[in-house]
Amino acid sequence: MNLALTHTRYQLLQLFRIPVAILGAAFFPAASLVFFVVPNTRDNPTGATLATASMVVFATMISNLFGHGTGVSDDRAQPWDPYTRTLPMGPAVQFTSRILTGVTMMMLSLIPVVIIAALFTPATIAPLDFVLAIFAVLITSLPFTMMGLSIGYLMSTKAALAVVQLIFLPMAFAAGLLSTPGEEPGFIQTIAPFVPARGAVELMWATVGDFDVNPVAIVSFVVWTLFFGALAVFAYRRDEGRRFR
């Protein structure tokens, strides 16, 4: 565990030495909030709160999919990566440190979302619920973390970037993240429970407001998380560094 924390510290140090990268991760969710939520929920505290929760899940998706997907694949392209594989540490250290780094970066990317929601929307949350929401973020981000790690360990940097860009917006849309809860288009209502992001956002909605979660969405959330967790471990073990044909 100590070793994982050491790795986390140095990973964060490396990220903080390129501050623009952090700004980039925080920009998209904050901008979505400003353009879509702020103007449309002026007199609707409940709607604003749920919409903010949706944007929080959106932000955790972006942060983890891009952070791990492109981060891991980019690391693997560097000669430093095979060297670190000769050090006496296993996947547990690698995964733990990457997840801790990802959580830190994700929490940072959420700060602007929370600030904008508090200042410019009527969204409200009780202090206890806010604390619960932090834990909910940690849990609901898990499938995106594992998805990001799987992509990162399976693909080259360019492929990972393309795949992440292709999946994040459709997944958010299919999960109903970009619609008002309960007012999604019909086909979205049909497919949403089977999309990993749906269980995540329903848990967030239930944490910050009055929302009854769909058990199907929760089960599929758990199944997706386990599936991508197993895929990430498989991809790590299969990986022998960058391969060329």
Add this chain to the structure above:
Amino acid sequence: MTSNQTAVQTRPETPDDGREVIARAIGLTRRYGDTVALNEVDFTVREGELIGLLGPNGAGKSTLLNTLVGLRKPSAGRVELFGGDPAVPANRLRLGMTLQETGVPATLKVAEAVDLVAAHYPDPENRDELLVRLGLEEFAKRQCGGLSGGQKRRLALALAFVGKPRLVVLDEPTTGLDVESRRLLWDHIRNFHSQGGTVLLTTHYLEEVEALAQRVVVMGNGEVLADDTVEAVRGLAHVQRVSMVAEKLPELPGVISEERIDKRIHLMTHDADQLIRSLVRSDVAFSGLEVQQATLEEAFLTISRS
């Protein structure tokens, strides 16, 4: 890839003289798609040995090293590191390694990189002393990405030694280093070896093997061609290159191989004197005669092809 290339193999393994086996490959085969990088290689490293692994590019040296430390998985056969599977992290605790392509964490500072690697070992070297020994003390606060090629290589070597390893595996440790840095590193390796450390290194430089190694393993086309002392391998591989500018040469005795590069004809032979006597007697027109001692690599390539 034919098995008759092992014709000059003198001794498949070092004798079992009671020293502990540090690393071992048994019937190790590694394929990349259709390419066979290692073909049923048997290879043993014992405690306290200083082994030079020699061979042309693509001979399988790096694949052998990378498989021994667990970076690559065998396609067939098996490898052992400190008596266990190198893929198990605990079996790499007494290993230090440099890879052929120097890897440093670009945005970390030199001192940070050393600290990060040192954190993996129970009793690491003192960071500042180590940096002084490898001539890196003045760069401790510089980001690794800003180092020159030679400095990066010295840092990679510092990282290989920081965990007080029993075995260091160095893949072309001095390629690209200037003469002074190379001497510095040789001293470091000799010092490490004299204190009981085990060294396995690859190189393209015969002088490096002669300066450091006791045992030489020559590889070619994924197989071990020779495995013996430096003197014995040198004797086996006594090959000279006789080259000259000529239109066409008659049949000459003792020619192992003949190759034409531009206008020059290169002849490999065990006996250059005899060859030149015959050449002069044949009365053929030639100019620019040169006789060179072939490098060990050339010698073994020549022998393995003939």
